[in-house]
Amino acid sequence: MPFDQVSVLEVDGQMIAQEYAISKFLARQFGFCSKDNMEHAREDMYVFLSEDLCGEVEPLFFEKDKDKLAVMMKKFVEQTGPNILSRLETALGNCTSGYLLGDKISWADMAVFSNVGAMEYIIPNESVTLLKAYPKLTKHLDLVRSHPNISAYLKKRPTP
Ligand SMILES: N[C@@H](CCC(=O)N[C@@H](CS)C(=O)NCC(=O)O)C(=O)O
Numbered sequence: 019m020p021f022d023q024v025s026v027l028e029v030d031g032q033m034i035a036q037e038y039a040i041s042k043f044l045a046r047q048f049g050f051c052s053k054d055n056m057e058h059a060r061e062d063m064y065v066f067l068s069e070d071l072c073g074e075v076e077p078l079f080f081e082k083d084k085d086k087l088a089v090m091m092k093k094f095v096e097q098t099g100p101n102i103l104s105r106l107e108t109a110l111g112n113c114t115s116g117y118l119l120g121d122k123i124s125w126a127d128m129a130v131f132s133n134v135g136a137m138e139y140i141i142p143n144e145s146v147t148l149l150k151a152y153p154k155l156t157k158h159l160d161l162v163r164s165h166p167n168i169s170a171y172l173k174k175r176p177t178p
Contacts, residue, residue, distance in 0.1 A: 019033055019035065020033055020034070020035040021035045021036075023035055025037045025040055026040075027040045027043070027044075029043075038065065038066075038069065041125065041128075041129065042125065045124075045125035045128070050123065050124050050125045050128065051124065051125050052119070052120075052124070057119060057120075060119055060126075061118075061119060061124055061125050061126040062126075064106070064109060064118050064119075064126035064129065064130060065125060065126055065129040065130075067102060067105060067106065067109075068102075068106070068129050068130040068132075068133035068134065069129070069133060070102055071099070071102040071103070071133050071134065071136075071137060072133040072136045072137070074094060074098045074099065074102070075094060075099070075136060075137045075140050075141065076136070076140070077090060078090055078091060078094060078140055078141060079140045091141070091144070094141070094144075095141075095144050095147075095148065099137070099144075099148055100148070100151070103134075103148060103149070103151070103152050103155060104151075104152070106130060106134075106152070106155050106158075107151075107152040107153075107154050107155045110154040110155060110157075110158055111154065113154075113158075116157060116158055116161045117158070117161070118130065118158070123162065123165055127158070127161075127162050128162065128168075130155075130158070130159075130162075131158075131159055131162040131163065131168075134149075134155070134159060135159075139178070
């Protein structure tokens with residue numbers, strides 16, 4: 019394993035570490051990345067914005083001290099979460115297809131779905147309240163969730 023860490027993907031005897039290197043590899047392999055350099059960079063910017071959300075919410079999962087957790091939660095719910103979620107909402111403002119880029123699902127849509135999903139998993143009640151303020155994002159998540167391949171995967175995905 020390259021860094022003695024998971025996530026790791028082995029392809030034809032070669033190992034790839036780092037979640038985003040793996041997901042980008044798979045997205046390219048299976049046609050979910052644009053071949054146009056600018057479009058691809060635009061996909062990346064949404065992917066990494068949603069990664070920022072995950073980076074902000076993950077510490078809430080690991081914090082054991084209740085008082086510290088309450089302070090962190092307040093900051094996330096009042097500031098950090100809305101900062102990022104509102105940017106995603108704005109990004110979806112002009113998307114007639116409901117997807118972030120063009121008229122079909124891309125790596126960017128899947129990353130946003132996955133990273134907002136991490137938030138929903140870690141802070142389920144707060145997420146319901148937070149997401150009420152972002153109708154376009156909520157619709158986007160429903161659209162990705164209902165994609166035939168994704169909904170089939172979600173039905174058989176092991177629960178953590
Ligand atoms: N940025 C890395 C983070 C990888 C990571 O921190 N993996 C943890 C498990 S979630 C791990 O393997 N930790 C053991 C170690 O670092 O020795 C990624 O996205 O894959």
